[in-house]
Amino acid sequence: MNDVLIDGNWLEGERGEFDVVDPATLAVVARVSDAGPADAVAAVDAAAAALPAWSATAPRARADLLMRTRELMLRDTEELAALIASENGKSLVDARGEVGYAAEFFRWFAEEAVRPHGDFGSSPAGGTRTVVTHHPVGVAALVTPWNFPAAMATRKIAPALAAGCTVVLKPAAETPLTALAVARLMHEAGIPSGVVNVVPGLDGPAIVKAWTDDPRVRKISFTGSTNVGRQLLRQASDRVMNTSMELGGNAPFVVTADADLDAAVDGAMIAKFRNGGQACTAANRFYVHADVAAEFTARLGARVEKLVVGPACEGSDIGPLISAKALANVTRLVESALVTGARVAHRAAPATAPGHFFTPVVLTGVTAESDVVREEIFAPVAPIVTWTSEAELLAQVNDTEFGLAAYVFAGDLGAALKLAERIEAGMVGINRGLVSDPSAPFGGFKQSGIGREGARAGLEEYTETQYFSVAW
Known part of the structure; x- marks a missing residue:
């Protein structure tokens, strides 16, 4: 199987294949390429190479591609819902609801992409002006869970792309099929090669460590358990990475x-x-x-x-x-x-x-x-x-x-x-x-996470603030 998406090419994983099992019937529904650390590095190669052109792409052009992706997801609602149900087990009613929710992130962040944000004003002492602007943070590593295999991917991909970042995505090993299907729709929508790269695999820790060790990866966004989030924060701290963590709840x-x-x-x-x-x-x-x-x-x-x-x-x-x-x-x-x-x-x-x-x-x-x-x-x-x-x-x-x-x-x-x-x-x-x-800032207090997803805050998670102090 060729299920590793790197630079627009569907490749075999370095570690062979693994089974995706329907938790309702215990039947194998697919075999998927099993990627490893070398694949993870290759995905960063592609994302880093695509970053300059994508970040320089006009916000309206990026927004149009995100809107087109939403249209394709809605077109394929039944196929995506059936895929979610087969690998995740949730009811078809819940699966259809997830597809609509997931697609909406592309529309929301397409709209956010074209809304200028920054600031301008005089310094209190006078004589200078301060111009505040925002840059894409760079290559973003996205790690998503199995419980919402479409929505958790689009909630990260859409703001990252809207901000001008390129991404490498590690979907949960239990539910990789939906993320791969969404990636195919993004390719159909016309999103350039290398902007979105998907690396499914059983050894998630090895894949993610390859990303947290790579100086070209400037951002990691993770949704999952608090225990795993703590481990990723420790890894990210060695390079002082920009992090977003959506963790456990009670x-x-x-x-x-x-x-x-x-x-x-x-x-x-x-x-x-x-x-x-x-x-x-x-x-x-x-x-x-x-x-x-x-x-x-x-x-x-x-x-x-x-x-x-x-x-x-x-x-x-x-x-x-x-x-x-x-x-x-x-x-x-x-x-x-x-x-x-x-x-x-x-x-x-x-x-x-x-x-x-x-x-x-x-x-x-x-x-x-x-x-x-x-x-x-x-x-x-x-x-x-x-x-x-x-x-x-x-x-x-x-x-x-x-x-x-x-x-x-x-x-x-x-x-x-x-x-x-x-x-x-x-x-x-x-x-x-x-x-x-x-449209709302999703996130928690205490050990339920760091940062927010959705709303304007979700876009800002993928940007760095810069200002110019201008002699006047």
Whole structure:
């Protein structure tokens, strides 16, 4: 197979091939070229060679190519959704939604590319003028996860290209097919050879180390676990690289006594069960006021019991977890919670397929100290903790090293905003179960990451600020 994209050429990987497995059926859906460090260096060769011409390309021309890529992605929505479902396992509804979301990053950053930004003014002492401008940071290394194989790639590629950078991309080994398909569409759109290079491979650490060791690579953007993010930050620190890290989460979902419970349950179904709970923004722990806990649990449980679990091709709502390791981890968390007093309040019907399925479940009687509350679940499990004191609630909500997303459902909007301001999270959904939007600055506090993706901030992550002090 020729699946390594370097300088517009599809090449074989230096290490042979590896299998891509459907986690719903455990069947091999493709064999992909297995790249290594030499391929990674060759990709940087191509990106570095393409950088001068691409960074000098007019912003309007870059924007037109990004818009064309969006059009091609939307044209191929069904093919891309089927590809995502086959390698990731998510439902076709979720996969189609991801394609639309992923394509939108090309439109947003096409629009941002043509909006001039800078500054001009006189110095306080007089006699000089300061002109502030921005340069593309250079060759950018992008490392993406498996849970959103299209959107996590486009959320990085689009702003990098809009800013005038060239890129080398390492997609997750579990889901390389979608990134490769998007790269082919970018080639069809007319993006020049060498501007986007894709290096799939099983040995991600070796590939990425080749990039962090290469002085031509000036930027690394990573989405994944906090543990891996820490390792990459240590590597990047040796060269003082420009870094963006979108890392783990442990999102609280707060329901107050005066909340609209219909809206709260609708929001919970999105925040918790979208992509089978395998999202860094997924609601991880539910804090429901004691006055409405029984009713909220009953309503949420009734919805959960109706979820259909199985392969995407069968029209399921909930697909499999990505791997046997992920399945073992959530099984451990739930069993540990049950041993310490939690109980299964509601559960969906189990899947009959052989894949890595975990049946969606609602847990009650969960303590704030339980591992299922303190660790990122990444599965369709909704643990409910009750509360009465807002001060105690905030102490529990903020008692974590993570601070990516949170959700607040309350009848009094002013009270909801005041509560949200005291939650240590970079994004808070207020009376809605979705926070991601290309026009919003996606990112977290504390050990959930560094930098922002989306909005104007997402473009600025791929630029360096320069100013001229001009004698006047």
